[in-house]
Amino acid sequence: MPDIKSFTMNFGPQHPSAHGVLRLILELEGEVIVRADPHIGLLHRGTEKLAESKPYNQSIGYMDRLDYVSMMSNEHAYVLSIEKLLDIDVPERAQYIRVMFDEITRVLNHLLWLGAHALDIGAMSVFLYAFREREDLMDCYEAVSGTRMHATYYRPGGVSKDLPLTMPKYEETKWKSKKEVDKLNEAREGSLLDFIEDFTNRFPKCVDEYETLLTDNRIWKQRTVDIGIVSKERALQLGFTGPMLRGSGVAWDLRKKQPYETYEHLNFDIPVGTNGDCYDRYLVRIEEMRQSNKIIKQCVDWLKNNSGPFISDNNKITPPSRDEVKEDMESLIYHFKLFTEGYCIPEGEVYAAVEHPKGEFGVTLISDGSNKPYRLKMRAPGFPHLAALNEMVNGHMISDVVAVIGTQDIVFGEIDR
């Protein structure tokens, strides 16, 4: 038999733990990884090119499809960049609604991450637990926008609709008895805010459940502790943001450092790791879910006690109400122009970023004064994270690749764009 030293393996693009369409070329020395070369772009849809050919508002829906597990956060960065160039104000209620849904989105994202990460490493039940709570949050998306995932809810100047006063309810079917349905509908009797409030009361206990399954679990620790260590300096060099950077011990969060919307009025903490391994990043994200829950609670309180407009009344940017369109000539013109041509944005170059569940999601918008973006660049947090994969898995075993891909929280919608 010839003496073979190293060989190359193709990991993905159809591997279930490649999180979508990652194709990894692994160079192995026995079971130890010498080099990992990620091939990306299998989900490239040319969002940036498409956006250049459409009026501003028509691209909001594309933003949902970037990171398709944290939809509203993507919209948020895009909408912020437009607002910044237009220099318009957003009503306070809209800001609180946005913050609330950003945090709901963060929980949604982290729940999917937790379920998928645990599943990859071999813990089946966490996935089922996490998706139980995800279902409730998806219902919030549905109640407010009509869709469970790709909401297209944020608009330049506010949000598209006010929060609904009723929640959709389950109906009795062949498979669900009246008793079961009544139990499911118990929290859905009031408004959306009541439902979210009920959720925030329930949720900390759910996080405890996930932690019971994982935090002190021997197998979980063996698979994550000291795996994929990134030092502070390297994390900065590699362009990490979000939980990946915080896991390495850098206390950096845009919500605190460069607050947008109403984050400066809200009370929450930023968890920071110490070792920069997969386990620390896991702990950071778990704590982030608890903190998000706290923020959602504060937003619900504010929204219950304060009313006001949910979108700017500047009809150059936002559509006038249906009643106005039918009675007022001027409103009819605004409505027509807005939906046939859109609005023009002053010439300029702007960068707006939000603390996305995965890191810093930024939008660079260059406008030449027309009704379409001249250049739109999305800064996907996952992109530099995946670029660092080679460095993170180097010297580890092949099974650790799965743990590292999981800890990076990779979603190809945003990386490939």
Place this chain on the structure above:
Amino acid sequence: MVDNIPNQENQDILKDFFENNLSNYDHDFENNSTVVFNNLDDFKPVMSYLQDNDKIKFEILIDLIGVDYSDYGLSEWNAKNANNKGYSRGITKDSSGRYTYETTKTHHNQPKKRFAVIYNLLSVSSNTRVNIKFYCDNDNNPSLPSITSVWSSANWYEREAYDLFGIVFIDHPDLRRILTDYGFIGHPLRKDFPLIGNVEVNYDLNKERVVYQPVTIKPRVLIPKVIRGEINKEVKDA
């Protein structure tokens, strides 16, 4: 709102360095955090200074943005002037993706050079952002020095800019295409690359494999690009 503009103290540090060491740059710190450099000789000194100095250290390269300015300020619809038949219909003119670069007309604000790269830097220690913008010298064969040795995260960003714009980064360790297909031809984010692309794939029954062929659909524009300068002002006043 994310504050991009460096505060006065940081501005002074940056200005102080730029004025003493560099030849040709423009900034407008009042309105945005972009510093435009006109001389490529400044590239290496600026980048290495920003990454490593004791006053204001930009640890993270947040983003690297390629831009193609060849279509800048050109609208498809003349909404300013009308003749006795009314306004133009906005479908006659060639526009982005439907013309070649040589036929474009220049706009008053259009940069003289076609390609630019914007480096979006973030300083975690002093909570500041700055955008560094360099124009590429040669429009037909744009290139810039690579900064992978300064910020590791530049590796993939530069590959992306190369893939989508054809900007070559000199001394890059591994300048391959990254987002487009294996064997892709052209640079899709250039303004003279059509939105519908140049080729489409089809399954050939006789050859029993997927084949490439020229696109069979026609480019179309549903909403023409229009520039209305006067409305911009009204939006702000409204």
